[in-house]
Amino acid sequence: MHSTSRQRRLTVVALTSLAVAVSATACSSGSGSSGSKDAAGGTYTVWDPYPQFAKGSDWAKLLDQCGTKAGVKIKRTAFDTSDLANKTLLAAQQGNSPDVLIVDNPVVSTLAEAGVLTTTDDNKLDTSKIDANLLAAGQSDGKTYGIPIGANTLALYYNKEVLNKAGVDISSVKDWESLTAALAKVKKAGKKGITFSAIGTEEGSFQFLPWFWGSGAKLTALDSAQGVTALSLWKGWLDKGYAPNSVLNNTQTTSWQEFASGDYAFSENGTWQLANAKKAGFDYGVIPVPAAEGGNAAAPTGGEFVTTPVQKDSARYGTSQKLVTCLTSGDALYETDNTLSYVAPTSEVQDKQVAANAALKPWADAVRAAKGRTSDDLGTKYPKISEQMWKAVQSALSGSKSPKDALSEAQLAVK
Known part of the structure; x- marks a missing residue:
């Protein structure tokens, strides 16, 4: 934890891995904390990736409330996601990290x-109520480095009118076979099947992962028979006209715009589109992405962790622990996730959210089945794996390589 050893570990490799990891997921300048004569009072810095929430917003008020409870003032700085990560590494090199980092x-x-x-052990943070599948995204080498503030993930939105006219009962869609059969009926009825993002960035990998994991494949073996089956599913949809060729360039935003036209039966997208779904002008529903043989596929978790960066003045950790606890536990967690439009990371608060808003039920189910992209102790290996995955998806869907050859080449590149 000493600054000299920490600086030696802030290598070019770390910076490169970080640049890939934050390239697509989901801005004022500021300064971190320095040593404090009165660690139990004064001003504590919080950095977050929510520049959309200005001073006076519910989020900013919540931070101030947590500061008041801890007996300190909050100096909050918001950055874009990629900018925040790079600023954090620079601040650590300079020994000037924020007290609380939401990343x-x-x-x-x-x-x-x-x-x-x-680590959470360093700061005696209680993680016992956090869902294990969500906490795993912040674990490395058996240690936990923060607490999820909430989660979002992917599921399938569907247009009720399009399905009704095609004679599709949504309750029949339980696995890949029944989903593909539904898409065939929709096309026969003169409408469009499914839209998603297969762009050559992290967004493309993010959207492919539910199908990859839903096949039973693992990220350590991109070229497994199961992985080939998943990529073949997407390729088959394009070949049969069930999905548009535009998916090759679609971001999650442009994919949503296609669905919002009212012509598509399904759209793979996230909780962040709920507000837009209400404005779409047609009745919609949501189901979790189905696994190949039925049940819910594990979709990747989006969302941030509340972490405590290393400080030169260790006396500050006590108050930082109070701030992190305020944001991630009990009634405050419910307020936090409602403010940020996230599904909570604990079953207790998820149930409370669903009781207040029944529309969140399929999203709570999806989050409970979700999986962190860096889980399975992949850690900094994930960005390289993801890059080869999206390249393979692009190659297969464009027709330049077969799904098998594309994934075989991807696995070789990872090794």
Whole structure:
């Protein structure tokens, strides 16, 4: 935890891994904390990736409330996601990290490996109520480096009118076979099947992962028979006209715009589109992405972790622990996730959210089945794996390589 050893670990490799990890997921300048004569009072810095929430917003008020409870003032600085990660590494090199850092979950393992973050054990933070599948995204080498503030993930939105006219009962869609059969009926009825993002960035990997994991494949073996089956599913949809060729260039935003036209039966997208779904002008529903043989596929988790960076003045950790606890436990967690439009990381708060808003039920189910991209102790290996995955998806869907050849080449590149 000493600054000299930490700086030696802030290598070019860490910076490169970080640049890939934050390239697509989901801006004022500021300064971190320095030593304080009165660690139990004064001003504590919080950095977050929510520039959309200005001073006076519910989020900013919530931070101030947590500061008041801890007996300190909060100096908050908001950055874009990629900018935040890079600023965090620079601040750590300078020994000037914020007291509390809220950062995109795939970046946690990179910052941890670089020696930027303390562990939950270091700061005696209680993680016992956090869902294990969500907490795993912040774990590396058996240690936990923060607490998820909430989660979002992917599921399938569907247009009720399009399905009704095609004679599709949504309750029949339980696996890949029944989903593909539904798409065939929709096309026969003169409508469009499914839209998603297969762009050559992290967004493309993010959207492919539910199908990859839903096949039973693992990220350590991109070219497994199961992985080939998943990529063949997407390729088959394009070949049969069930999905448009535009998916090759679609971001999650442009994919949503296609669905919002009212012509598509399904759209793979996330909780962040709920507000837009209400404005779409047609009745919609949501189901979790089905696994190949039925049940819910594990979709990747989006969302941030609340972490405590290494400080030169260790006396500050006590108050930082109070701030992190305020944001991630009990009634405050319910307020936090409602403010940020996230599904909570605990079953207790998820149930409370669903009781207040029944529309969140399929999203709570999806989050409970979700999986961190850096889980399975992949850590900083994930960005390289993801890059080869999206390249393979692009190659297969464009027709330049077969799914098998594309994934075989991807696996060789990872090794």
